[in-house]
Amino acid sequence: MANSALYKNPILFAVVTTVVVLIGTVVTMFYPMMTPEMHPKLEGLKQYTPLQLAGKDVYQQEGCVGCHTQTVRPLKTEVLRYGEYSKAGEFFYDHPFLWGSKRTGPDLARIGGKYPDAWQYKHFEDPQSFFAESNMPKYGWLKNNKLDPADVEAHMKALGFTYQPEDIALLNGKSELDALVAYMQVIGTSVKKADAGDKKKDLSVEPVNPFKGDPKAIASGKELYSQNCSACHGVKGEGGIGPSLIDDEFLYVKGDLKDDDYFELINNGTQAGNVEEGRTMKGGMPPYASLGRDKIWHLVSYIRSLQGK
Amino acid sequence: MNDYHYDNQTVKGFILSSIFWGVVGIVVGLLLSIQMWSPSHNFPPFFTFGRLRVVHTNGLAFGLGIGAIFGISYYILMRLSKRPLLFPKLARFHLHLFNAAIALAAVSLFAGMNQSLEYAELEWPLDIGVVILWVIFAVNVFGTIIKRKEEQMYISLWYIIATVVAVAVLYIVNNLSIPAGLFKSYHLFSGVNSANVEWWYGHNAVGFIFTTPILAMFYYFLPKSTGMPIYSHRLSIIAFWSLVFAYLWTGAHHLVYTPLPDWIQTLAIVFTIFLIAPSWGSVVNGFYTVGADWSKMRTNYLTKFFIWGITFYGLQTVQGPTQSLRVVSQLIHYTDWVPGHVHMGTMGWVTMTVAACIYYIIPKIYDTEIYSEKVANIHFWLVLIGQLMFSITMWITGIQQGALWKAVNPDGTLKYTFMEVLSKNYPYWQLRTVAGLVFTVGMLFFIYNIHMTIRKGKALAAAKA
Ligand code: HEM
Ligand SMILES: [Fe+2]
Numbered sequence: 001m002a003n004s005a006l007y008k009n010p011i012l013f014a015v016v017t018t019v020v021v022l023i024g025t026v027v028t029m030f031y032p033m034m035t036p037e038m039h040p041k042l043e044g045l046k047q048y049t050p051l052q053l054a055g056k057d058v059y060q061q062e063g064c065v066g067c068h069t070q071t072v073r074p075l076k077t078e079v080l081r082y083g084e085y086s087k088a089g090e091f092f093y094d095h096p097f098l099w100g101s102k103r104t105g106p107d108l109a110r111i112g113g114k115y116p117d118a119w120q121y122k123h124f125e126d127p128q129s130f131f132a133e134s135n136m137p138k139y140g141w142l143k144n145n146k147l148d149p150a151d152v153e154a155h156m157k158a159l160g161f162t163y164q165p166e167d168i169a170l171l172n173g174k175s176e177l178d179a180l181v182a183y184m185q186v187i188g189t190s191v192k193k194a195d196a197g198d199k200k201k202d203l204s205v206e207p208v209n210p211f212k213g214d215p216k217a218i219a220s221g222k223e224l225y226s227q228n229c230s231a232c233h234g235v236k237g238e239g240g241i242g243p244s245l246i247d248d249e250f251l252y253v254k255g256d257l258k259d260d261d262y263f264e265l266i267n268n269g270t271q272a273g274n275v276e277e278g279r280t281m282k283g284g285m286p287p288y289a290s291l292g293r294d295k296i297w298h299l300v301s302y303i304r305s306l307q308g309k
Numbered sequence: 310m311n312d313y314h315y316d317n318q319t320v321k322g323f324i325l326s327s328i329f330w331g332v333v334g335i336v337v338g339l340l341l342s343i344q345m346w347s348p349s350h351n352f353p354p355f356f357t358f359g360r361l362r363v364v365h366t367n368g369l370a371f372g373l374g375i376g377a378i379f380g381i382s383y384y385i386l387m388r389l390s391k392r393p394l395l396f397p398k399l400a401r402f403h404l405h406l407f408n409a410a411i412a413l414a415a416v417s418l419f420a421g422m423n424q425s426l427e428y429a430e431l432e433w434p435l436d437i438g439v440v441i442l443w444v445i446f447a448v449n450v451f452g453t454i455i456k457r458k459e460e461q462m463y464i465s466l467w468y469i470i471a472t473v474v475a476v477a478v479l480y481i482v483n484n485l486s487i488p489a490g491l492f493k494s495y496h497l498f499s500g501v502n503s504a505n506v507e508w509w510y511g512h513n514a515v516g517f518i519f520t521t522p523i524l525a526m527f528y529y530f531l532p533k534s535t536g537m538p539i540y541s542h543r544l545s546i547i548a549f550w551s552l553v554f555a556y557l558w559t560g561a562h563h564l565v566y567t568p569l570p571d572w573i574q575t576l577a578i579v580f581t582i583f584l585i586a587p588s589w590g591s592v593v594n595g596f597y598t599v600g601a602d603w604s605k606m607r608t609n610y611l612t613k614f615f616i617w618g619i620t621f622y623g624l625q626t627v628q629g630p631t632q633s634l635r636v637v638s639q640l641i642h643y644t645d646w647v648p649g650h651v652h653m654g655t656m657g658w659v660t661m662t663v664a665a666c667i668y669y670i671i672p673k674i675y676d677t678e679i680y681s682e683k684v685a686n687i688h689f690w691l692v693l694i695g696q697l698m699f700s701i702t703m704w705i706t707g708i709q710q711g712a713l714w715k716a717v718n719p720d721g722t723l724k725y726t727f728m729e730v731l732s733k734n735y736p737y738w739q740l741r742t743v744a745g746l747v748f749t750v751g752m753l754f755f756i757y758n759i760h761m762t763i764r765k766g767k768a769l770a771a772a773k774a
Contacts, residue, residue, distance in 0.1 A: 008463050010454040010470060017471050017553060021478065024580070024678030028573055029509045037570055038502040041532040057493070060419035063359025073566035075639055080723055088568035090616060096426055096488070099504060103643040104345065106727045128348065133732040135344070137351035137358055151490060158489035227728070292722030303494030 010230065047161040048183075049072040050168055054152045055183025058142065058176045067136070069100035070109045070187065080290055083110035084191050095159060105136055112189040113271075116284035118241045119232060120181045131233040142177040156248035205267075210257040211297045212304070223301025224295055228288065239307040242285060246307050251279035261299045312393035314381065315562050317674045319397070322404045322666050323380025327342060328756060330411055331660075332373025335589060335752060336363045355419045364418045369655065370428060370440075370518060372411045378522040378662045379407065379446060382469050384670055385452060385529045389466055391458030398447050398570045403445045405717035410438045416587040422492045422719040426507045428514045429483050433494045436484040446474045464545045471553050475517040480718035483510035501569050509560035516556040519659050524591055526666045534611040534669055540597035548590025555584050562633035565642065595619040597614070610682050613689060614665035621657030621696075625650070641702075642717075645734065646707025649700045656696040656748060663689070664755055671759055675766020684758040691751025698744035706737040 006013055032038045048056060072078055074085040086109050091097050115123075123130055125140035149171040156163050211217035226235070229242075230264070237245035243252070250257045257277055266277065269287030273280065288296060344350045351357045382401060385391055394400050414435050422432040431439065450473055454466060455675045483506055486494040497508045528545070532538055539545060561569055561577035595616065599605055604610040628650055631637055641647070672679050679685060713733070716724040 006469075008460055010451055010466070012471050013462065013467065014474050017467075018474050018478070020550065020554050020558055021471075021475050023554065024559075025478070027508065027548060028558050028561065028576060029505060032573060033498075033502055034571065038505065039499075040501070055389070058425055060425040062357065063425075065425050066359050066362040069643055071567050073639065075566065075715070077723060080717075081714070086568050088501045088570075090369075091503075091568070093499065094503065095499045096424070096496035096503040096507060097500055098425060099564075101563065101643065102647065103428065130659060131728050133735075135346065135348045135731070137348055137353070138345070139353075141353045151461070151493075155489045155493065155495075158487050159495055186750065201432060205329075227726070270501060289721040290726070292718050292720055299389055 020068050039088040039092070040087075041092040042087060042190045045090060045092055047093050048186070050149075050163050051155055051162065051174065051179050051182045052186050053155055053183075054147050054171065054176070055160070055179035055181070056098075057152075057155065058180045059183060062139070062142075065098050065100045066102065067100075067104040069103050069107045071099040072107055072109045072307070078107075082107045083188075086188075086279070087191060089192050092123050093159075093161070097278075099128045105134075108184070108187055110188045110191075112185050112187045113283065114269075114286050116241055117185065119127055119284070120184055120240065121177070122231070124177060124180065131227075139177065139180070142180060143175040145176040147174050147179060148178065156251065167280050169262055178203050205260070205263050205293070207260050209263075209300050210306075211294075211301045212259070214301060217298045217301040218305045220295070221298035221305075224291065224299055228291075229299070232285075237303060247305050251276060251281060253279045259300055259304075262303065263296055265298050266299060312397065313387065313564075315397050316387060316394045316400065319394075319400045319404055320380045320384045320399075321674055322395045322668065323376055323383070323407070324424060326404070326408050326411075326772050327373050327376030327380060328664075328667075330368055330754070331377055332756070334365055334368030334373055334414070335749055337361055338366060339742065339749060340571065341365055342738065342745050344736050346742070357721075358421060360421055360423075363423055364415055366428065367414060367418060367430060368411075370514070371414065373663075374518055374659060375617045376407060376411070377666075378472070378518070379403065381526055381663070381666050381670065382446075382450070382522060385465050385469065385525060386453050389463045389529070390453050392453065392457060395405065395447055395452035395456050395496070399445055399584040400449055403442065403449070403620060406445070407442055410435065410442060413438070416652045417492070420492075422463045422493065423486075424486065424496065426496065427511050429480070429507070429510060432492050433484070433486055433488055434491065436480075439480065440477075442451070442467075443473070443477055447477070448671045449773065463529070464539070464542075464549070465525040465529040466530065467549050468521045471549075472517050472525070475513065475521070475553070475557075479510045479513050479517065479690025480656060483507060495648050501567075504564055504567065504673070505561065505573065508563040509557070512560040512563060515554055515654070519654060520556075521553070522551040523659055526662055527591070527595065527615060530611070530666050530669050531595060531615045534615070534665070535599060535602075535605050535609060537598055537605070539603050540594050540600070542591050544594050551590070552584070552587035555580050555587060559633075562629075562638075564635065565635055565638040578633045578635070585626055585630050591621060591700070592619055592623035592626075610685050610689070614661050614668070615691075617693065618658050618665065621653050621661070625658060626640040628653075640711040641707050644707035644710040644714075645703045645737070649703025649707060652696060652703070655702045656692065656699065660752075661689075661692065663766075664692075666757060671762050672766070673749050674767065675763065677762065677766045678767055680761035680765055683739070684754050684761075688751050688758065691754065692748050693751075695744050695746075695751055696745065699741055702737045702740045704742060706734050709733060 006016060053097040071086040072082045072084065079085050124142070126138055127134040127136040149168050150173055152169050232240055232242035233239045233245050239245070243249070248254060248256060261277060267283065267289045269286065270283055270285040272283030275281070317774060320733040340350065340356070341358060341361050383394060414431055417432060417435060419429060423430045424432060450469060454462065480577070487497055487727050488494045528539060558580035559577050561573045562581045565574055599612060599616055606616060632641060632650065668679055710730055713725045713730040718724050
C-alpha cells in the first residue's frame with residue numbers, strides 16, 4: 001500500500017491529512033458550537049461593569065490563571081471546600097473562559113462576596129500576613145497603576161457590553177488594584193449561595209458547648225484562631241476587618257448571644273441582609289463548616305476564654 | 310554542494326537560536342520553581358510568577374521547540390528530497406523573522422500581554438507574525454517536496470506535512486479574537502465554548518508540536534545514526550493515520566468534570582484511550598528497529614538518546630490516557646502531578662530527541678566528528694536524572710495533594726484546610742529546583758559539546774582552505 005499515489009504526491013497527501021484531521025474537529029468542536037448547548041446563560045448572569053472588566057483584564061495580565069482555577073467540579077469534597085459546583089451558564093460573558101488547570105492556590109469560582117473588600121486589599125498587599133506559608137506573590141504595587149478610562153471603554157465596546165457614561169467616569173483615579181478587587185467580588189455571584197437559613201435546619205447542634213472551659217480545646221482553638229481568624233478579628237479578638245469579639249456587642253447590637261449562635265455564625269458565615277436573632281448582618285464573614293464540628297466548638301471555647309467567660 | 314552549504318547555515322542558525330531560547334526558557338523555569346517555595350523571589354512587575362510562567366512555556370514550546378522543528382525539518386527535507394531547499398533565501402528570512410518574533414513574544418509576555426489561553430497566550434499582532442512564519446515554512450516544505458528527486462515520500466515527510474497542515478488549522482481557529490486595542494484582544498468564543506475550542510487546540514499543540522514533528526525526527530535520525538532500517542513500514546503507515554485521526558477528538562480530556570457537556574468529555578476520553586495504540590505503534594517500531602542489535606545502545610551514544618526518548622514518549626502516552634479516566638482525573642487534575650507528566654514529555658522525549666538530532670547534524674554540517682562522546686554521555690545521564698527527579702517528586706506531590714484535598718473526617722467534614730495541604734508541598738518543590746539544576750547542568754554540557762564541535766569544524770575548514 002505504500003506504493004500508492006498517496007505517498008508520492010505531497011498535495012494529495014496534505015489534502016487527505018486535512019480531511020482526516022477535520023473529522024474529529026467537526027464532531028467535537030464545530031458541530032457543538034452550532035448548538036445552543038454550548039451557549040448557555042444563567043438568568044441572573046449580568047454583563048461585567050467597566051470596573052469589573054478592567055479587573056478581569058488585570059487578572060489575565062498577571063497570569064493569575066497559572067495558579068488559580070475558576071471551576072468547581074461536582075464532587076462532594078470539592079463542593080464542601082469551595083461551594084456550589086460550577087454551572088455552564090455562568091460563563092457566558094467570559095472571553096475567554098478562565099477555568100485554569102492548576103491549583104497552586106485555591107479555586108476562585110466562589111470568591112465573590114466571600115470576604116469584605118478590605119480583606120481583599122489587605123490580602124493582595126501581603127498574602128503572607130494572612131497565611132505565613134502562602135506562596136502567592138504580593139500585588140500591592142497594582143495600586144500605582146491607574147486605569148485609563150478610554151482603554152476600558154474600548155474594551156467594553158469590543159465585547160458589546162452595555163454601560164453608562166457615568167460608569168466610565170467612575171474609573172477616573174481608580175487603580176488596577178481597585179479593579180481587581182471589584183472583579184473578585186463579582187466572580188461566581190450569578191449562582192445563588194445556598195441560603196444560610198436552609199443550612200441552619202440541618203444543623204442539629206448542641207445548645208451548649210460540649211468543650212466549655214476545656215484547656216485542651218482552648219489551646220486547639222487558639223491555634224485555629226491564629227490560622228483562620230486573627231487576620232480579620234485581630235490577634236486578641238479586638239477587631240479589624242471584622243468586628244470585635246470581646247466587646248459586649250454581637251452583630252452590632254448590645255448584648256451577647258448564646259454558644260450555639262456563635263457556632264452557627266462561624267459554621268455558616270454571614271450574608272448581607274440576613275437576620276440572626278433580630279440582628280441584621282452586613283456580610284463578609286466566611287463560612288468555616290469545613291473545619292468540622294469539634295474544631296468550631298474549640299474556637300468558641302477560645303473566644304469565650306478571650307472574653308474572660 | 311554549494312547550495313547545500315547555504316541551506317546548512319540556515320539549519321545551523323535555527324539550531325543555535327533554538328538552543329539560545331531553550332537556555333532562556335530553562336533559566337526562567339528555574340526561577341519559577343524557586344518562586345513556588347520562596348515568594349520573596351517575585352520581582353514585580355515583570356518577574357512575578359504569573360507572568361513568568363507563560364514566558365517559560367512559550368519560550369520552550371515556541372523558542373526551543375518550534376526553532377528546532379524548523380531547522381531540523383529543513384535538514385530532513387533536503388536529505389529526503391535529495392536537493393537543496395527550493396527557496397533558500399526565504400528560509401534565511403524565515404530564520405531572522407523567527408528570532409524577531411520570539412524576542413517580541415518574550416517581551417510582550419513579560420509586559421503582561423496575555424490572551425490567557427494556554428499555549429496561545431500571544432496577543433493578536435504576534436499571532437499574525439506566527440501565521441506568516443508558518444506560511445513561509447509551508448511554502449518551503451511543499452515546494453521542496455514537490456521538486457524532490459526521490460520518488461517515494463519517506464515517513465518523516467508524512468509527519469512534517471501533517472504538522473504543517475494541523476498546526477495551521479489549530480492555531481488560526483483558536484486565535485480568532487476580537488481586537489480591543491493594539492495589544493489587547495478577547496477570545497471570539499466565550500464560556501464553555503471558549504473552553505472547548507481552547508482545549509481542542511491545547512491538546513493538539515501537544516500532538517502536533519511535541520509529537521508529530523519529533524516523530525519525523527525520530528523516524529529519520531534513528532535509522533541514520535544506527536544504520537538499521539525502520540522495523541516495519543506497514544506499522545508506520547497504520548500508526549500515522551490512526552494518530553492524526555484520533556488526536557483531534559481528545560482535547561476535552563482537559564475538561565473532565567467541568568461544565569462542558571458530558572458527551573464531549575466522554576467521547577474525548579474514549580479516543581484518548583484509543584490513542585495508546587498509534588502512539589505505541591511508533592514506540593514498538595523504534596524498539597524493534599534497535600532490537601536487531603541491542604549492542605548499539607552501548608556502542609552508539611545517539612541510539613541511547615533516541616531509545617530513551619521514545620521510551621519516555623511511550624510512558625507519556627500510557628500515563629496521559631490513564632489521567633483522562635474520570636476516577637484518575639478527579640484525583641490528580643489541578644495538582645502538581647500534571648507538571649510531573651508534562652516534563653517527562655518535554656525534558657525526556659522532546660529535548661532528548663532534539664539534542665540527539667543536533668549531535669548528528671552539527672558534525673555533518675562541518676564534516677567532522679562530535680567533539681566528545683564522553684561529554685555527550687555526561688549530558689545524557691544528567692538530563693535523565695534531572696528529568697526523573699523532577700517527574701517523580703511532582704507525581705508524589707500531586708497524589709498527596711489530591712488525596713489530602715478530598716480527605717474527610719468521620720463526620721463528613723474536610724480534614725485539611727487548603728493551607729495545610731499547600732505547606733506539605735514545600736520539600737518537594739525544593740527538590741524540584743534541585744532536579745531542574747541537575748537538568749540545566751546537563752544542558753550546559755550539551756551546549757559546550759556543540760560549541761567545541763563547531764570550533765573544531767571551523768578549524769578544519771580553515772586548514773583545508
Ligand atoms: C530546568 C528545567 C525546567 C524547570 C526547572 C521547569 C520548571 C517549571 C515550573 C516550575 C512550571 C510551573 C509548574 C506549576 O505551575 O506547578 C513549569 C511548567 C511547564 N514547563 Fe517547565 N521546567 C523546565 C524545563 C522545561 C522544558 C525543557 C520544557 C519544554 C520543552 C518545559 C515545558 C513546560 C510546560 C509546557 C509547562 C506547563 C505545564 C502545565 O501547564 O501543567 N519545561 N516548568
Ligand atoms: Fe492532553
